[in-house]
Amino acid sequence: MKKYTPAILIFPCLFFLFTNCNQKKSNTKEDIVRDSIIVKKDSVKKETVLSLDTIDYNKRMQALANKDTTGRWPVKAPYPLPGALLPYNRIIAYYGNLYSKRMGVLGEYPKEEMIEKLQAEVARWKAADSTVNTIPAFHYIAVSAQGAPGAANRYNMRMPFKQIDTLLNWAKPINALVFLDVQIGHSTVKEEVSQLTDYLALPNVHLGIDPEFSMKTGHTPGKKIGTMSADDINDAIAILAKIVREKKLAPKVLVVHRFTQGMVTNYKAIKTVPEVQIVMDMDGFGSQVLKRSTYLRYIYREPVQFTGFKLFYKNDNWNDWKIYTPEQLLQFSPKPIYIQYQ
Template sequence: MFPRYRLVGFCGLPGAAALGRLGTGDPAKRASEAEKVAHSYAAGREPLPVLELLAAVANATAGPDGAYRSRTPSATIRRFHHLARTQRGLLLLNIQPGRASVLDEVKALREWLVHPDVGIALDPEWEMSSGQVPGDTYGHTDGRELTKVARYLSGLVEEHDLPQKPLVFHQVAPSVVGDESALRPQPGVALIKSADGIGSPGLKRGTWRRLVSDLPDGVHTGFKLFYEEDAEGSRLMTPKEVLALRPQPEYVMYE
């Protein structure tokens, strides 16, 4: 996957505008827009458009199984998988686990992950411990748990003779991902640490420096932008400014 490609795309869930760009307007038009934005980030690489669909969404209420998350229907995932293929891109299934097991949520998506153009994105700020409620505090993961997910994906790649799969983990603050030194790259899996966080270009550069200063070996970089929140009282960073970050982001995602 790297350094041949640069991944660029949108995240969200249809009908939920607050959750990202994919939640507004016609999904087919958003997929086409993502492809155009991807080309603005090529910079010597092949642009690869990405649709990052929320497949598990954290909730403030427990729900019938007490997991504080809801799963996106298969019909919606199927629709976005088709749209990603139409753009010759990737579908990333984003997991906000609530109190559910992250690995169990990944395994629940196996029918999609056996496809060559489907990967996983994790949002550990929404990974709650017992007694925690999504939205009240930041959640947490660590290098060992991320390695378990990577190992599971690696097994699917080997079993089904698939191309390398992306595994993205978004990080909004240092506390959200602990013990990164325990993270172990796995065959057939491209690990991508995506720097999250809202703010002006200066604030986002500061967050970037903090989060990538001790990047584990074998981990690639991603960068998240917010169309509305970043522009409140400031402005959205340009592709040129994003590409000037060091190390240069290999995945750029807009919410």
């Protein structure tokens, strides 16, 4: 297996269809504290106003920082809008595409078997850390990079919306989130995310973007590791924030995959806003030592907001490697709040 140093992953996701304890504040008797949200009831106006319990939020962010002493974590950022998923929940996601058994566990197994496996992982994480709620998610590759330009010369393929509808239907019985992942190829974040706005306007649908397949230099996806700038990521944030404001939704989660220095540039210019919660997801497979090194180099040392960690059932167990357990990952500083299995 060819390896990059210190990067881990060599294009694992490319899909070539063409080629093959809440703390209560002192509130009035008409205030109710629910899941770290203060619900204020105005008996005159008959309105309900939600506000974030910032004391509880700060405690949870400190707990995620896991005794970091460098000042990097927790990241200083605006408080999220009420109803935020993070840091109150840990998201356990299965990644893949329904057209391919090679792109991830989401498409590898029949529906019922896949859901059973996902729920088992959710239970494992819940047992390992009972301080946060644990919720399942489907992380679906809605736009897949391609090895051929296609009619639109975008070097990507947009999956049919009926596949997204299928995932939404699968999600309902288990109260799962749905992430739509975008591999832009020669397109742009703005163009690809904009065609998904109707789905992103749904309360349980969130977004993932993958710099690995953002080919600004004109290369074919899969031939070279791509890159996104803060401007590209901010385009996604702006679209999500607009949806949240217009539809009066809770904050959206944006997952950004990363496993090299060059995949994300000018990280300090990434905007943090109350409407969007940003997860920098440590992508890539390899030994535990190599994966921890990547996490420290590109996620820990370049803080944005929240962190994620990707695990590969096959490639992380290759040769004499062993996949990380929940208990091991919970020793990291900061603790990842989004876990993705491929």
